[in-house]
Amino acid sequence: MKLKRYYPIILLAGVLVLIQLITLVTGTAYYLTQLTMAAYYVIVAVGLSMVMGYAGQISLGQAGFFAIGGYTAAVLTTIDLTDKIDRPLFSFLDKTGLLIHKVTLYGDTIVHLSPWISFIAALVLAGVIAYAIGVPVLRLKGHYLGMATMGFGIIIYRIVLGTHIFGEADGISNVPLFPIFPGITIGGDFSIRVVNYYTAWFFVILAMVLLLNLINSRTGRALRSLHGGEDAADAMGVNTARYKVKAFVIAAVFAAAAGVFMTHYNGGIGPSESSVAKSVRYVAIVAVGGMANLWGVLIMGLVLNFLSLRGFFGVYDDAVFGIILVVIMMFFPDGLFQPASLDRVKRLFHGK
Amino acid sequence: MTSEQILQYIFSGITVGSIYALVAIGYNIIYNTTGIINLAQGEFVMLGGMIAYSLSQIMSLVPAVILAVLITGAVGSLIEIVFIRRMKKNSVLGMIVITIGISIIIREIALFIWNEQIRALRFFSGNEISSLDILGARISPQVLWIVGVTTLIVIALYLFFRFTLTGQAMRACASNTRAAKLCGIRTSRMVNLSFMLAAGIGALGGCLVSPLTQTHYAMGSELAIKGFIVAILGGLGNPMAAVAAGLLLGLIESFSISFLPMVYKDVIAIIILLIILVLKPSGLFGSRQTSSLKDF
Numbered sequence: 103m104k105l106k107r108y109y110p111i112i113l114l115a116g117v118l119v120l121i122q123l124i125t126l127v128t129g130t131a132y133y134l135t136q137l138t139m140a141a142y143y144v145i146v147a148v149g150l151s152m153v154m155g156y157a158g159q160i161s162l163g164q165a166g167f168f169a170i171g172g173y174t175a176a177v178l179t180t181i182d183l184t185d186k187i188d189r190p191l192f193s194f195l196d197k198t199g200l201l202i203h204k205v206t207l208y209g210d211t212i213v214h215l216s217p218w219i220s221f222i223a224a225l226v227l228a229g230v231i232a233y234a235i236g237v238p239v240l241r242l243k244g245h246y247l248g249m250a251t252m253g254f255g256i257i258i259y260r261i262v263l264g265t266h267i268f269g270e271a272d273g274i275s276n277v278p279l280f281p282i283f284p285g286i287t288i289g290g291d292f293s294i295r296v297v298n299y300y301t302a303w304f305f306v307i308l309a310m311v312l313l314l315n316l317i318n319s320r321t322g323r324a325l326r327s328l329h330g331g332e333d334a335a336d337a338m339g340v341n342t343a344r345y346k347v348k349a350f351v352i353a354a355v356f357a358a359a360a361g362v363f364m365t366h367y368n369g370g371i372g373p374s375e376s377s378v379a380k381s382v383r384y385v386a387i388v389a390v391g392g393m394a395n396l397w398g399v400l401i402m403g404l405v406l407n408f409l410s411l412r413g414f415f416g417v418y419d420d421a422v423f424g425i426i427l428v429v430i431m432m433f434f435p436d437g438l439f440q441p442a443s444l445d446r447v448k449r450l451f452h453g454k
Numbered sequence: 455m456t457s458e459q460i461l462q463y464i465f466s467g468i469t470v471g472s473i474y475a476l477v478a479i480g481y482n483i484i485y486n487t488t489g490i491i492n493l494a495q496g497e498f499v500m501l502g503g504m505i506a507y508s509l510s511q512i513m514s515l516v517p518a519v520i521l522a523v524l525i526t527g528a529v530g531s532l533i534e535i536v537f538i539r540r541m542k543k544n545s546v547l548g549m550i551v552i553t554i555g556i557s558i559i560i561r562e563i564a565l566f567i568w569n570e571q572i573r574a575l576r577f578f579s580g581n582e583i584s585s586l587d588i589l590g591a592r593i594s595p596q597v598l599w600i601v602g603v604t605t606l607i608v609i610a611l612y613l614f615f616r617f618t619l620t621g622q623a624m625r626a627c628a629s630n631t632r633a634a635k636l637c638g639i640r641t642s643r644m645v646n647l648s649f650m651l652a653a654g655i656g657a658l659g660g661c662l663v664s665p666l667t668q669t670h671y672a673m674g675s676e677l678a679i680k681g682f683i684v685a686i687l688g689g690l691g692n693p694m695a696a697v698a699a700g701l702l703l704g705l706i707e708s709f710s711i712s713f714l715p716m717v718y719k720d721v722i723a724i725i726i727l728l729i730i731l732v733l734k735p736s737g738l739f740g741s742r743q744t745s746s747l748k749d750f
């Protein structure tokens with residue numbers, strides 16, 4: 103029965119509705135804000151799980167792709183096109199309804215690109231960059247791959263930090279709302295908090311459906327064979343290079359999409375979103391979730407991001423993620439959600 | 455650019471390059487005995503500077519630096535015993551992740567002990583404003599200390615690996631762990647020693663640069679990346695080539711500042727890394743044949 107793989111999704115949807123109802127009844131709707139943001143980080147994490155868990159490659163630059171998405175959206179939707187509206191391209195866009203006229207707080211009218219255009223541009227840009235980087239870099243292994251991807255992340259960080267159009271250290275603010283459909287708008291207004299919560303988690307579910315299908319397809323089998331032993335997979339005629347790049351590009355596009363949504367939700371983006379620390383955090387979540395365990399990654403991504411965003415870890419926020427990395431690697435190299443890890447816990451308590 | 459300016463850039467490049475080289479030497483020592491890239495290497499530099507600073511409040515400079523080097527060496531050895539030795543699954547991916555985790559923990563502990571303040575060790579000779587005039591370029595005497603001590607370390611390491619029994623045992627470990635074990639070398643002790651040595655050298659580097667570049671709890675990660683670039687540039691596993699590569703990167707960075715904004719300094723270094731990784735992963739001075747046999 104193929105539908106079986108979707109049962110957990112139905113369960114997840116049920117849990118999400120339950121959480122919303124609980125916050126409604128207990129008057130704690132403010133939790134939904136962090137749950138929404140956690141959802142977007144989860145999208146990055148499950149994408150990374152494809153690269154690390156299924157393809158067996160490491161990426162220490164995932165925050166870079168998140169930033170590519172977020173900054174593309176932020177730049178394209180905040181540039182004022184009032185002066186340029188007479189040019190043929192922009193007047194064409196205007197007629198097709200892809201330019202948005204908005205009255206600012208001070209009564210001026212500004213014209214900017216529709217978030218849909220910037221959204222698509224962000225995904226294409228992230229995909230193209232991931233492909234251009236992935237083809238040469240994914241030929242590397244181990245430490246070299248780790249450092250090359252981390253290097254990519256640092257380059258993105260430095261570029262957004264040092265370039266005027268990206269707002270340098272201040273980042274970009276005043277990013278407009280993203281009206282996806284009539285009635286569904288991504289943005290940080292309190293009035294649309296519940297809608298945003300469900301929209302964000304709808305995207306998570308969409309991502310999960312896509313990935314679960316991918317895992318159980320020819321690509322997924324190829325990736326798993328690749329993880330088991332790259333040389334063996336190569337010898338069996340699996341085009342390992344192509345599948346590695348494919349997983350890398352998918353993860354990058356997911357991260358970029360999450361970046362776009364998060365930027366519209368927060369109304370802005372800052373350079374810290376592209377820092378190495380953020381990339382390491384995604385790796386920590388994937389590691390604790392069990393690398394090749396999408397559901398484990400989803401659960402841990404939700405829990406850890408929610409706690410971190412609520413300030414639960416206080417000043418020890420970074421330390422918590424460092425400790426997670428060390429403890430998981432030492433005691434649970436296959437993640438928490440493996441039958442073997444239960445035995446390990448038992449053995450820890452009962453001695454050998 | 456006048457010749458004095460060029461000379462000034464060269465001296466600043468050599469200063470920065472020396473510290474990169476010391477970090478890269480640390481990488482290579484550990485890599486040679488274990489096959490691990492210890493991404494916490496930059497943290498040892500920070501620890502060295504910080505511990506020496508704290509000790510220098512209660513004692514004179516020389517014992518403070520020596521103690522700082524010894525303490526950091528002990529920390530390195532402890533890290534190997536507590537974490538690295540117990541790693542069950544010895545995968546490269548696992549090692550990358552765990553050493554990053556360790557570096558975060560060290561950094562957070564340092565933040566806890568020394569807070570966010572930037573600290574600087576006393577100048578080894580003279581003070582902030584004393585400078586030497588070399589062919590029209592003005593440099594701090596500390597630069598001579600850095601270059602001198604780095605040279606001494608490199609010579610001492612060469613002699614150690616070449617002529618002492620322990621050094622030879624470590625090299626045996628590097629070329630073939632199992633064979634070394636069969637010859638009666640206690641490989642686990644050699645691994646531990648390599649962590650101690652790498653941490654100590656990093657700490658000494660941290661003390662040397664502290665007066666000039668200051669010590670901050672978060673300085674380690676940048677140095678870790680630069681040191682790694684240098685280690686790759688020279689060819690992983692070759693401590694002597696790392697010195698040449700370190701000076702090269704230092705000079706490139708120092709000259710890049712003259713025509714590019716400071717923020718992009720790191721970008722140049724990383725682009726060099728990416729080019730080297732893709733075109734010649736064996737490094738500038740390494741041979742392709744030997745590197746294809748290694749497991750990165």
